[in-house]
Amino acid sequence: MTDSATYPTPDTEEEDLGEDLGGLDDLLASLRSEETPAPKRGRGRAKKEAPAKDFKAVLWASADKLRAQMDAAEYKHLVLGLIYTQENVFWVPADARWESLRARAKQPDIGQLIDQALVAIENENLPLRGKLDKRFGAAQLEPGRLGELVDLISTIGFADEHRSGDVLGEVYEYFLGQFASAEGKKGGQFYMPAHVVKTLVAVLAPHKGRIYDPCCGSGGMFVQSEKFIQAHGGKRDDASIYGQESNPTTWRLAAMNLPTPLPETSSPIRRWVYGRPPVGNANYAWLQHMLWKLRPGGEAGVVLANGSMSSNQSGEGQIREAMVRGDVVEVMVALPGQLFLNTQIPVCLWFLTNDKTQRGRDRRSETLFIDARQMGTMKTQVERVLTDEDIAKIGGTVHAWRGDGEVSDAYEDVAGFCYSANLGEIEKNGFVLTPGRYVGAADLEDDGEVFEDKMKRLTTLLKQQQEQGARLDAAIARNLALLGFGAE
Template sequence: MSIEKTLFAAADKMRGSMDAGEYKHIALGLLFLRYVSMSFERLHTKLSEDEYSDAEDRDEYLAESIFWVPEKARWSTLAKQSKDPKIGIMIDDAMRAIEADNETLKGALPKVFGKESIDRAMLTGLMDLFSNLKLEGSKADFDLIGRIYEYCIGEFASSEGKRGGEFYTPKPVVDTLIEMIEPTRGRVYDPCCGTGGFFVQSEKFIDAHKGQKNDIAIYGQERNHTTYGLARMNLAIRGIFAEIRWNSEGTLLKDAFPDERFDYVLANPPFNISDWSGDLLREDTRWKFGAPPVGNANFAWLQHIHAHLSSTGIGGVVLANGSMSSMSVGEGEIRRAMVEGDAVDAMVALPGQLFYGTQIPACLWILAKDKSNGVAKDAKLRDRRGEVLFIDARKMGALVPGSRKQKELSPDEIVQIATAYHAWRGEPDAGAYEDVAGFCKSATTDEIAKHNFVLTPGRYVGAGAVEDDGEPFEEKFTRLVGELRGQFAEGRRLEKEIEDRLGALQ
């Protein structure tokens, strides 16, 4: 069992009957405290041993992108008092002290440890557990803490069911969008960033492709305040500095970046939200393709994201499948305008059961501002104006080991989806694009119009080739007819048996 699973299993056992939604802020808050103390104390020791450095100079820590941790907030100080009846209050005070000394963390850290309802023995147990986490004193420690943090967020989302899944996008879905969009340079934006999963995976993508983290700038907005704090802790754990904004009205009603444009937008908006204040935004300039229905925010999110793309920007959006075909209250007309306006680059139908706590099937919308792909300047890319790529991945995915409901895409399947998209765009090293029956199809606007601008990939990709099982047609036909006749006979027998039993009861 991996250290992430082992640590989560041990920590989760301590919560007992406590609700996962409340407990996650306790467990993840303590893990964050362990992290910032660890990174601070390592540099503090190094500076103390250098006669030309001052271990109490906060600028030394700022220069290394490490948070300043006051004496009373350090893990070593608190761990010695872990059995004190007032340890919860001490931890809350530690969180406040860290926020006071680090402006970027202001309002982000949980302060729930001193509540009367919190079991002191649980706090002590968690502190002992995290204190015993073996660390090597290298950068790998920070990577490990980040992995543990990400794993715990995912597992808590699973425990919370639908409520937790609302703020957490499953890793395979995030990975698929990241591999398709490839945010390696420029400005990245998530208008409903949840716990920051898209940002974390963007950084991982850059690392995997040997890019520079400093080449991207990250922006986000989140409506749920506790999730906003969790996102900031999640990013801080990894040393990712982002400009994330919070307001209680939400992104659609109060856009934190109204005049900004971004090279990449990645988003998993809440599906089919009806209370998005659409009646107050009928004349909003973001609705280039038509005013979204008051009762469903799906096309408000799509247009908000498209409006925030730079002149060559690409956006990836996770939405419920209904967004591909709904005709209610003008949605069909908006979808038509988006296709005719070359706003839709690609559509991907995902397998079911990918999301925690909901069986609603989802899809990916890939949006673009310039589908000519800058052909006039870069002949390597194909001009895809007047076309949309459809990918049907519904048959992909497999159940997560040990789960009866949860599915995930494999790394190979994610690469297959992304490669088809990159080849279609004409990107170097992606190979030549070809339609594959049952999987992908490049359809023209005229073809889409014949389907009344419904964007469900299954309508376009057709059926895949059926594998030949080697049985001659004549033999197979005779066998199947025989089986069918046998089933008819069994049906008649059961019908007679039921009638006889009903007759006996009269």
């Protein structure tokens, strides 16, 4: 089986990165004090040790400590290396372990010691040869600053869900979000949030076979696929992984995230079966590249900007029509906005296959449309996340429609959410694949009130509210006049 997670690269406006945070020396002292348990006094209870700091908060503090001493785009390299040395899952020689480095953090040659530790880790773990970023000895920092950074990273608390997930990817996402104007947006880099990757995996259901990601980033697709396999009673060795990544930093993250070798794949000349993609827009290049990589009966999941579903510029509409007529578009999912930290562009999921008779019932000449734009929960004022329930609903709907045995429920069209369309219906819509065109509006519950009665009630209510508004306006005007601000 072949799957893919690809990344949109839109042009975006630079964002305000916020005010500089000060008092980091005080913060470090505070963190150190919290690590020291209070002494016992008499018969009183010992004070509980404070919990480890949230790792993202500590990361911001660590970046801020270096703010005046190196370019913002360089922050992440030092922090990622330290995070990996503390958290990694490979065999680590005793002298290279975090406890040993932390004990020597105040030595003037701590940078060289960290580099030597990374070399030792590479020597003991062949898959990591040449992958770790050894730049600590050459870092131009004030004396003692790197040691303070080591102490600060030591306060990071990795919960179980972080240890079993794409921790380095989360760290990278954080730095891309905070320092986008320094590097991320210029490089077109967009870390794929874990909940979006989980949605891809939930639909693809990669129990076994080959998993391919041509834009693998930090390896999040592989991490989530491994978790899916293990959650369904399988073993890690049930699937083999193949990844490509042009960015050397994120390629290192993928190698560090995965405790097995990450084979590289060669990519011969693409074969544009459905039409040559326009220059300057890679949407239909990615889609056709993934189709070309599929084995017979394979499936692919691709994340693209919403424009890919409807654009007719530079021949894209003709390519999309050819793909639909070729019966390779299986499922389209529209996702909500605000899923990415460093871009607000809304995205969609394309699920492709070269054989709709495999993995379920015969689905030829059918395409499933899911409108998930109302899903998700606002984690912050600017970031939305898909919950496990949201992901299960999307994945379960697809599996029920396929009839592949992943779920026991029977599929039904749900107004406002999902609809199974045939080729004729898609043709009537001009081969536009936006789910909203097909799912319609959600059904409203009938409250049993006769329409005429409802209109009389609402009209009366509106008149009452207008009269109340007029009284309030008059009261405000009188109060302003008493204060000497009345209308002349």
